[in-house]
Amino acid sequence: MPPFKTMIPTNSRPNEWKIEQGLAGAELPVIDMTEPENKSLIFQVFPEKLTKDEEAIKAVGDPEKLFVRERDGWIGFVEWENHPDKKAAAHKILTSQTFPPNPEFQLGPIPPTNPVLPGTRWKLWHHAVGGELTRVPDDSWNCVLKEKHKDMLHLLQFPYNGEPPKRLVTDKEITPNNLHFVRNHGGIPIIDKDKFSFMMDGLVARPREYTLDDLMDESRFPRMKKTITIQCSGTRRIEQILKYPGQGDEIPQAPWAEGAIGTAEYTGISLKKVIKECGGLIEGAKHLEFYGCETYFKDDKCMNYLVSVPWSKVKANEVMLAWEMNGEPLPRIHGYPLRIVVFGYIGARSVKWLYRVKAIKLPSRAPVQSAEYLYFPQQVGKHNLKMTDGIQIQEMPVSSGIMFPWTKQVIIHNGKIRCKGWAYSGGGRWPERVELSADGGFNWYTIPLENLSKKRRWTWRTWSYDLPCDVEGWVEIVVRCWDNAMNTQPPEIRTAWNWGLHVTHSCHRISVYSVNRSRPKTDTRLKEFEDAGIPFAPITVPLTFPSQTWDDYEKFWRENDPRDAEDD
Ligand SMILES: Nc1nc2c(c(=O)[nH]1)N[C@H]1C(S)=C(S)[C@@H](COP(=O)(O)O)O[C@H]1N2
Ligand SMILES: [Mo]
Secondary structure, three states: OOOOOOOOOOOOOOOHHHHHOOOOHHHOOOEEOOOOOOEEOOOOOOOOOOOEOHHHHHHHOOHHHHOOOOOOOEEOOOOOOOOHHHHHHHHHHHHOEOOOOOOOOOOOOOOOOOOOEOOHHHHHHHHHHOHHHOOHHHHHHHHHHHHOOOOOEEEEOOOOEEEOOHHHHOOOOOOOHHHOOEEOOOOOOEEOHHHOEEEEEEOEOOOEEEEHHHHHOOOOOOOEEEEEEEEOOOOOHHHHHHHOOOOOOOOOOOOOOOOOEEEEEEEEEEHHHHHHHOOOEOOOOOEEEEEEEEEEEEOOEEEEEEEEEEHHHHHOOOEEEEEEEOOEEOOHHHOOOOEEEEOOEOHHHOOOOEEEEEEEOOOOOOHHHHOOOEEOOOOOOOOOOOHHHOEEOOEOOOEEEEEEOOOOEEEEEOOEEEEEEEEEOOOOOOEEEEEEEOOOOOOOEEOOHHHEOOOOOOOOEEEEEEEEOOOOEEEEEEEEEEEOOOOOOOOOHHHHOOOOOOOOOOOEEEEEEEEEOOOHHHHHHHHHHHHHOOOOOOOOOOOOOOOOOHHHHHHHHHHOOOOOOOOO
């Protein structure tokens, strides 16, 4: 047989059909309709060749001296916030060369790999600045390999962002440490516990330094053990991306699914007690700024990871200095030796690798606090946004997720579909009722209380339920949670969408194909498959035996009216 002629002359691109159908959005030009004639705008082009001004970089100085390890026993730690000169030097290096662009994964296809995204730019930035940062990407990945479960889904290799696969997210009510999601904005510092201390300063009466032994001294600070759910505000972002992309202000952005949430028992002390020991706040201090010791890159600048929470939160004993997670020393990847845990706030405030707490008057002006983690109104985006348009996200709203089954799955059942998932509400509210619908959210079944895990003030509740489903064909299963303040979730992803792709709290929806074996006809057909030894899956493969005998077919038409009606 002659081969098909593939090179037929055409003015269309090879993937024109996909582009027309919105399946290759990254290649669609922006249309300018402000003039009588439509105009396609050109794309931002990245130079094919990267540039590097060696002279300028050399003039900055020796990175081994400029960016040295800040403290003995703190591998990977460079302090930036007290050193404007260092910041300027790093900025000069970063602006004296170009780096490859970020891969497009929102409007284009998401890579089918694990890690999904490599984080090439962040690796190159660390190498470009050099000094103590050179080793950080490798140290971090080695830490992932050592501390995390082999089945983790690595969304971003560096900075490391990973979540457990759906089947393991709610496998246990308390998340095992090696399966807890990880969200990093930079590398993982390797800190020697015996060389560790952190500084409590800023607007407190008596600033002072604390070692871990000081904090563990129960004669000074009462011990605290709390089971806490940490949820990233990016949880379930993928639903927004797949329907309506945006641009996460949270950089680098991970295409999180439902696994960026985890629950653990943390041991430590209340930050309030430390502030009290420092003589309390002075001069109208109202916020506490937390310093994480890894290097964060933003706009060609180097900085440490900084955020803040209001004093009112600390005063309520809802901010903890934690050194244990589920009865073990904090894993390095989760902040060893000391992290902040802020109950009921987005994960971003629970700073890992803490080296300083500073009492300040206004919320932190650091970018993670002021320019990122903002919840914008829907009409705000690249073309018009200002930071002040966004609400700084602190408490998470009520939310939930279906961990099983999965979208596009075919389910053979006896009238009930086994479902599993989680429900959570931020700010100290808790799931009071969880409901499932098998008809897209028209009718709801309440999950019996005995099918929900324990009720606690600061944690999720995992659940399982055999959801009644009589109908066959594609059905949409929806989950919704009511918290104790009677808040519930908006029905559609559209109502949750925002430019920063945060807080995906709309009802989680999955589409499954229902095959109800309690119906005799379905049971008979499935037996035919079994008898013939033909697998039923996938459903899109045509039936390989007759759906009906011709005798049976003729009998039908003898007993019923013909296909077409006749005039009387
Ligand atoms: N120092 C530091 N602390 C950090 C981060 C970070 O990048 N650096 N990420 C924050 C974010 S956005 C989240 S969601 C939580 C995640 O905590 P985990 O990695 O222990 O699950 O850590 C927070 N604390
Ligand atoms: Mo986060």
